Amino acid sequence: MSEKVMERLCDLSPLVEQISIDEAFVDISDLREDAMTVARRVQGRINDELGLPCSIGIAKNKLLAKIATEVGKKSARKSEPPNAVTIVPPGSEASFLNPLPVDMLWGVGPKTAAKLVQYGIKTIGELARRPPADLMRWFGENGLDLSRHARGLDDSLVVTEHEVKSISQETTFIQDISDDKALAATLRELSSQVGRRLRQAGIAGTTVRIKLRWPDFTTLTRQVTLAQSTDQDEEVYATALSLLNKVRARGKAVRLIGVGVSGLGPPLRQLELWGSETEKSRKLQAVLDKLQAKFGKKVIRRGKNNNHKGE
DNA sequence: TCTGGGGTCCTAGGACCC
């Protein structure tokens, strides 16, 4: 459904920046038509052709358009899904922003909002009237951005392509898990998913990271950087497992476990001096991928007693 | 307000190098 929505946005202009599964910026500056007409038409297509509600904000920059969308969504009646179009006409930016709460601003989450309240700042208008120097003192470099944003200033462009920086999978157990084997099995499954996504994207990464959440909700990460980048399930898994064994005592209960790979780039394959165990393993992986793509994930899997080299 | 499953960016300290 996400792809179908994005296709309809691309019909408006090629300048589409997808920022999540269900949200995107479209640069319509070059369109001749009136903005409201454009918005209602694309909204209508998404409603009618896809059966989905959607809210749209239109303004002179991304920051304001985003906030306009949020304002529109909030104004929806509770009985219906939000399906608003909100326009911030040129010249009305300040009066539009002024009364809104600061946490509607990009980059203001619970922590920053709480800090701002201590300085007596609750609305975007109050923030905008504060001298930038004050904000710099309180928030460092971020203070300047905060001040600009509060005044509605944002010159960021609509960017059509984003480089992926990391790929990860995690899962929270319905009940905390203490069993070492069950945990390892989950880690293997997550590692395979990460590996598959890496290969699908045609990339490999040098840093493997695990994430753990204990039953008391404290969360930690451990990572290690490999000598060579990898896109192989077994290498991700073996690395992740050794990280896990370093931080977790046997039998210790876990609420969440995750694996990720970063330091991404093209999958350069270096020839190994001492033969080609990894090469064999890589070819095996390629065959597994093909089989699973054709017949489904359960058609074949690795045996239980393998080490991480060859099977 | 919290949860879950993804992500990004920033900071700080330490190792290491010139």
Next chain:
DNA sequence: TCTGGGGTCCTAGGACCC
């Protein structure tokens, strides 16, 4: 052998976003 300055890379955690 020690000191200082500057830089990079790695690791860990946290804030924030949807």
